[in-house]
């Protein structure tokens with residue numbers, strides 16, 4: 001055994017942790033690598049947090065985060081008893097893996113998807129099987145209609161951005177009546193329809209969302225799930241066996257304000273969608289092949305330049321994007337949609353990187 005590991009539990013030794021995208025310590029990069037929102041949170045969020053910064057911080061927060069859950073309930077037209085809140089949707093997902101997706105039969109998820117899923121399976125000892133996406137990186141729901149211990153995928157999927165229709169999700173929820181279907185809607189606000197309304201009809205459907213992307217609050221750590229109260233109860237049991245106060249006072253106040261400010265949310269979202277469509281066209285004109293995206297990122301490959309070399313060339317010029325060295329997708333870059341100026345800067349830089357090397361000037365005279 002490695003000497004440094006002598007005090008480690010077998011659990012700690014057996015883990016293969018998730019590796020998040022780089023968070024540089026200096027501001028010298030344009031960050032298009034972790035799908036953060038390029039716009040600041042709503043001013044109302046900052047006001048609500050400022051009001052909450054007081055002597056009351058000596059007191060524990062509301063363990064039920066009722067103010068935040070009520071705002072989610074209001075925004076989505078669902079009862080508070082159908083809402084579960086957590087410290088980022090990663091935590092909500094972790095609890096879902098433990099509370100709802102660990103069974104004798106294997107959990108199913110796509111071969112190309114959010115790379116945290118196999119990590120949770122490792123942590124909780126969940127048996128899983130990956131289901132290949134089609135050639136065009138689409139989820140074929142028929143492939144999931146087999147005996148399983150649960151099904152999970154993001155919609156739109158990550159890191160591809162491909163969207164699955166609600167009809168297909170409902171079909172699968174119906175086919176899959178004996179296990180839970182978790183739909184991770186981290187990016188749904190940028191181009192999809194939420195499956196939340198379907199949770200009324202399907203007691204095996206859990207929909208997970210985050211405030212990190214479309215509400216510009218990655219730094220505050222807020223996520224939630226909507227589903228039948230019986231599913232929510234299982235999540236609450238796990239939460240209360242782990243950390244009863246996952247949302248602090250600032251997060252509860254800020255999260256509630258973010259959910260309530262629909263106008264600001266729609267404005268910033270629409271700007272990102274417009275920038276995405278424009279960036280899509282620009283990348284295509286530079287020779288990239290780009291998957292259709294319903295998210296706040298594009299997944300693109302260049303027929304002549306390996307993704308890894310583009311990644312390095314962009315980095316040297318101050319742009320961070322994400323590359324996954326994994327089967328099927330190692331030729332792709334995942335590029336977060338930034339502000340209009342950031343996208344223009346990226347396109348100009350790529351044009352420079354991709355320009356054919358200038359011929360040496362021919363020698364003059366003799």
Ligand SMILES: *Cc1c(COP(=O)(O)O)cnc(C)c1O
Pocket residue numbers: 035087088089090091114154158184186209210211212218222223
């Ligand atoms: C970003 C992301 C999440 C997690 O977001 P949190 O910041 O933990 O709320 C979950 N699922 C997918 C697919 C994501 O891309």
